[in-house]
Amino acid sequence: MRLNRRAVLGSLAAGAAVLGAPMVMGQAAPRVVVVGGGAGGATAARYIARESSGAVNVTLIEPTRRYYTCFFSNLYIGGLRDMESLGHDYGTLASEYGINVVHDWAVGVDRDARTVALAGGGSVPYDKLVLSPGIDFKEGAVPGWDLSAQNAMPHAYKGGSQTELLRAQVLAMREGGTYAMVAPPNPYRCPPGPYERISMVAHVLSEVNPTAKILIVDPKDGYSKQALFEEGWQKHYGGMIERIGPDFGAQNTSVDPAAMTIDIDGAVESVDVCNVIPAQRAGKIAHDAGITDGDWAPVNPADMSSRADPDIYVLGDAAQQGDMPKSGYSANSQAKVCANAVLGALTDSRVFPARYSNTCWSLIAPEDGVKVGATYEPTEEKIASTESFISQTGEEPEVRAATYQESIGWYAAITADMFG
Amino acid sequence: MIRRGLAALAAAVLPAAAAPDHELVHNEIADILALPADTAYGAWLASECTSCHGVGTEGGIPQIHGLPAGYIVGALVDYRLGARQHEVMQTIATRLGEEEIAALAAYFSEAD
Numbered sequence: 463m464r465l466n467r468r469a470v471l472g473s474l475a476a477g478a479a480v481l482g483a484p485m486v487m488g489q490a491a492p493r494v495v496v497v498g499g500g501a502g503g504a505t506a507a508r509y510i511a512r513e514s515s516g517a518v519n520v521t522l523i524e525p526t527r528r529y530y531t532c533f534f535s536n537l538y539i540g541g542l543r544d545m546e547s548l549g550h551d552y553g554t555l556a557s558e559y560g561i562n563v564v565h566d567w568a569v570g571v572d573r574d575a576r577t578v579a580l581a582g583g584g585s586v587p588y589d590k591l592v593l594s595p596g597i598d599f600k601e602g603a604v605p606g607w608d609l610s611a612q613n614a615m616p617h618a619y620k621g622g623s624q625t626e627l628l629r630a631q632v633l634a635m636r637e638g639g640t641y642a643m644v645a646p647p648n649p650y651r652c653p654p655g656p657y658e659r660i661s662m663v664a665h666v667l668s669e670v671n672p673t674a675k676i677l678i679v680d681p682k683d684g685y686s687k688q689a690l691f692e693e694g695w696q697k698h699y700g701g702m703i704e705r706i707g708p709d710f711g712a713q714n715t716s717v718d719p720a721a722m723t724i725d726i727d728g729a730v731e732s733v734d735v736c737n738v739i740p741a742q743r744a745g746k747i748a749h750d751a752g753i754t755d756g757d758w759a760p761v762n763p764a765d766m767s768s769r770a771d772p773d774i775y776v777l778g779d780a781a782q783q784g785d786m787p788k789s790g791y792s793a794n795s796q797a798k799v800c801a802n803a804v805l806g807a808l809t810d811s812r813v814f815p816a817r818y819s820n821t822c823w824s825l826i827a828p829e830d831g832v833k834v835g836a837t838y839e840p841t842e843e844k845i846a847s848t849e850s851f852i853s854q855t856g857e858e859p860e861v862r863a864a865t866y867q868e869s870i871g872w873y874a875a876i877t878a879d880m881f882g
Numbered sequence: 883m884i885r886r887g888l889a890a891l892a893a894a895v896l897p898a899a900a901a902p903d904h905e906l907v908h909n910e911i912a913d914i915l916a917l918p919a920d921t922a923y924g925a926w927l928a929s930e931c932t933s934c935h936g937v938g939t940e941g942g943i944p945q946i947h948g949l950p951a952g953y954i955v956g957a958l959v960d961y962r963l964g965a966r967q968h969e970v971m972q973t974i975a976t977r978l979g980e981e982e983i984a985a986l987a988a989y990f991s992e993a994d
Contacts, residue, residue: 509929791933798929814926817977821934821970837973849976851969867942868934868970875936875943 491519492808495578495588497568497747499524499552501533502594502777502793502800504880509801511559518808521562521586523578527551529881530621533790534873536655537825539618539629540662548621554882568595571751573771590804593759593768594777594793595745596620597651600757603741604644605716614719615736618659619651631735632663638673639734642724644715645680646739649758651779651788653686654834656739658824661691664699665827677733678705679726681713686787687824687834693855694826744780758782763840764816765803766796775800784844785836792820794876816840823869829859831866907959914955917984924989927982930974937994947994951987958983 496507499522507522514520528549537543555561564586570579571593577585599617601608607615618628632641641663645656660676667674676699685691695703706712711727717738718724724731743749743757753759753770760769760782768774777800778793786792799816806813821835836850853865935946946954960966961975978986 794933795930802926812922812926814923817927817930819930819933819974833969835970835973837977849973851973853969864942869941871936871941871943872934874938874940875932875934878936878938879932 491517492589493519493521493587494590494592494804494808495586496520496522496592496594497524497578498594498596498745498778499526499529499563500594500596500778500793501531501790501876501880502797503592504529504552504555505794505797506592506594506775506777506801506804507561508555508559508880508882509798510804511555511561513801513805513811514809516560518805519562520560521564521588522552522555523564523566523568523580523586524552525565525567526622527565530625531790531873531877532619532621532652532655535618535621535625536658536662538625539632539659540665540825540828541629542662542825542828545626550877550881552881558882568747569750571747571774573751573774576773588773589808590773590775592775592777592800592804593745593748593751593753593780594797595747595780597742597779597788598745599740600743603646604738607644607717607719607738607740611717611719611738614722615717615738617739618737619655619739628735628737629666632666633670635667635671635674635734637671638675639671640675640677640731641667641735641737642677642679642731642733643737644717644724644739645678645682645685647681647713647741649788650739650742652822653787653789654691654822654824657685657687657691658826659737660703661694661698661824661826664695664702668699668702674702676703677724677731678703679712679715679724680705680707681715683708686822687832687852689855690832690853691824691826694830694832698827698830742779744776748776748780755782763843763845766800767803775804784838784841785847786818786820786838786845787822789820789822790876791822791872792818794879795819818845821872823865823872825866825869826862829863829866831862831864831869833865833868907956907963907965910959911952911955914959914980914984915952915987917980919951919984919988920981921985921988921992923982924985924987927978927986928989928993931986931990934970946990949990951991954987954990955983958986 496503511520528551530548552563556563567581568578569581579585616624616628618624714727716725748759753768759776766775777796779788795818805811818838823833832853834852836847838845958975961971
């Protein structure tokens with residue numbers, strides 16, 4: 463057995479939990495490595511550690527010591543949550559669940575040796591590997607924009623400092639200025655997210671800068687919850703929001719971060735804030751592991767295992783699985799199916815049939831919440847939607863307020879489900 | 883057999899959802915509570931619930947850990963029949979059979 467210093471330390475840290483646990487298949491404890499500590503990875507690590515009662519050695523590799531959720535970050539932009547309420551650390555996963563939390567970047571996967579290389583040096587061996595790396599942006603997706611331009615034109619599509627930067631820019635906008643969003647093409651993380659963000663920016667501007675304008679440059683014909691957002695924008699924000707779609711050339715958009723201009727099919731607009739959300743693909747480690755097909759990593763619908771390698775599982779935004787939206791809720795749901803399958807493969811625990819679900823809440827204005835959701839089941843071909851629902855236009859304010867309150871309860875529950 | 887019974891019940895009750903037949907509903911709840919409950923299966927099924935139902939009471943989603951089994955069975959049967967309305971819960975409950983409801987009720991009634 464190969465052990466490096468980190469793995470030894472991890473084993474010692476988990477030692478108290480391992481003592482007294484049943485010996486598994488007469489061997490040393492099997493090793494699971496989870497890459498990415500978000501809704502998919504943190505949930506998978508916690509469920510595998512908890513359900514195995516220490517019989518499986520779990521290592522979680524996550525570069526940030528404090529994780530800021532992308533979900534609910536729009537509420538921070540809208541001034542309805544403070545940033546600290548979106549931050550979570552990994553102390554409970556280490557202390558109560560015996561998970562070996564390694565704050566480092568996973569930079570490579572050797573699938574033959576079954577090891578994960580770390581940016582800080584060394585490698586971690588695994589019997590089963592769970593990759594939940596989220597998204598990266600596709601280079602050249604919006605001509606003129608790259609990561610070196612993200613201070614002038616933030617994406618704010620990964621939680622934390624980018625979110626804080628975008629809110630600061632909205633608050634600092636000149637009177638009557640223009641906030642522009644370059645929206646992403648499908649598929650992307652959190653389908654209603656860009657439009658909830660527009661709602662929250664409009665909420666802030668209507669209070670502090672009511673003559674400001676909002677411009678959405680959108681390469682898509684339509685988008686999630688469109689009728690609900692359009693009704694709400696008309697109701698709450700009058701004529702503040704304008705959307706340019708592909709019928710006016712929005713798919714031919716480039717930006718100039720130095721000049722703060724957007725070129726939409728040849729028409730150049732000067733803007734004051736420019737939120738560029740580029741086209742997306744699976745996080746880099748999934749590509750480095752050689753398990754992607756195009757932009758995403760195809761998985762088996764029954765257990766979230768990679769179609770390219772039975773010892774690797776892919777969760778959340780990075781996975782190509784079928785009908786589930788790329789959401790934190792979906793990743794959390796997929797993680798439980800994955801954890802059950804991993805435990806079944808490594809121990810003698812029972813494996814249950816996969817069942818998936820998702821709900822996405824969005825806030826249009828304070829106390830005006832809407833939702834869309836579905837249940838899913840695996841087929842041979844994909845994870846397929848079985849039943850679905852969506853909020854209706856024209857709902858009473860009490861219904862919308864109750865929906866918003868639900869979303870607050872969900873945030874508390876899912877973050878506890880992830881981080882313990 | 884119970885599944886067929888519930889389908890017939892749904893057909894009888896749904897056209898007049900405002901006035902469900904309480905005796906039929908009560909019999910259905912009693913039938914489910916009499917099933918042998920697989921608590922390990924319940925723990926697996928419950929992982930779908932804990933995405934929203936935490937052990938605290940923050941926000942507008944009720945805590946369900948520790949509720950009596952009869953209450954949980956009654957709520958899920960009512961959601962399945964449409965006698966109690968909530969989009970998320972009706973979608974979730976629709977795909978729960980009697981065995982699943984019994985397992986969930988056993989798990990949550992014993993959960994801290």
